[in-house]
Amino acid sequence: MERPGLLLIGCGAFGRVHLAALKRLGMAATVFDADRGLAAATGEAVAESLEAGLAACDAAIVATPVPTHVAVAGAVLRAGRDLFLEKPATETAAEAAALADLAEAQGRIAQVGLYFRFHPKAIALRRMVAAGDFGRLHYLAARFSGLKRARGDSGALLNDAVHFADLLPWIAGEAPSRIFATTADPLGRGREDLAVIQMTFPSGLAGLIEAGCVLPGRWPDAVVPGAETRKEIVVAGHDALAEVDFAAETFALRRGAHAPGANGAWLPQHAAREDAAIPAADPVEVVAAELAAFIEAVRTRRAPEAGLRSGAVAPARILDAARLSAAEGRVVALEEIA
Secondary structure (H helix, E strand, O other): OOOEEEEOOOOHHHHHHHHHHHOOOOOOOOEEEOOOHHHHHHHOOOOOOHHHHHHHHOOEOOOOOOOOOOOOOOHHOOOOOOOEOOOOOOOOHHHHHHHHHHHHOOOOOEEEEEEHHHHHHHHHHHHHHHHHHHHHOEEEEEEEEOOOOOOOOOOOOHHHHHHHHHHHHHOOEEEOOEEEEEEEEOOOOOOOEEEEEEOOOOOEEEEEEEEEEOOOOOOOOHHHHHOOOEEEEEEEOEEEEEEEOOOOOEEEEEEEOOOOOHOOOOEEEEEOOOOOOOOOHHHHHHHHHHHHHHHHHHOOOOOOOOOOHHHHHHHHHHHHHHHHHHHHHHHHHHOOOO
């Protein structure tokens, strides 16, 4: 198969980003949306029904609201089609595991749309950590927060925290073992619109994720019009410190370590801050990289790195643990989550 025939299911805001990304790759897709007006407004060929669209495609991109993912992704897999499923793949780890089982039983390629795994600055961070540039890691922190709309289909955990629930373990090369979380519903709408997740990793590494739509933002959001956002990550190790701002496209690095000084004090011996020359990437470019990886996996029949086990089940277990921790006010061992 040279290039698969694609069906885009879901023509909302991020569905349109997918169409723009496909055009950047020199490709197009047939589209389907339960709202036929949304589908027609794309200017692309419109499938008369989901069944008709699946019958005519090789692979499908699912960019529908989160609560529909299990049913729609399941229909794609049962039709014998390969699957690109936008994040969060499912609302719970059990649902993600069931989809992974189905994909494996059907022999289908399935990739999760994990945006930051394909961002040049996140890729650079992971490579530096793997190469030992930071030495022993001791802290990871991430903010995916700001002042923006509160989505009707999900709260801060599924909409925002999921990005870094995947990215921090991916960069660290290990999954957390313990979770302690606090969530809040400041808007009183029955969903958490603020979440803080503390993570402890087996190596002793500490992690923190802040997520929410009711906090001060710093930069205009590149995806959500009118929103202000912070999309930041800090990586701290024995030999280097990094601050990455995905919204501002900056990557600041300080190399060095603390060393013993007089009177028992330990003093920082770090070089001046470096501004790493890592290319900027707009949302369409990053999504194009995701889709290019998916298309290559479909073409070669090689399992993608961001598959359902690592890209759906693993972050969903962290979010499930965060919900349980917040509800019961205790530290939750990840092994408690099926």
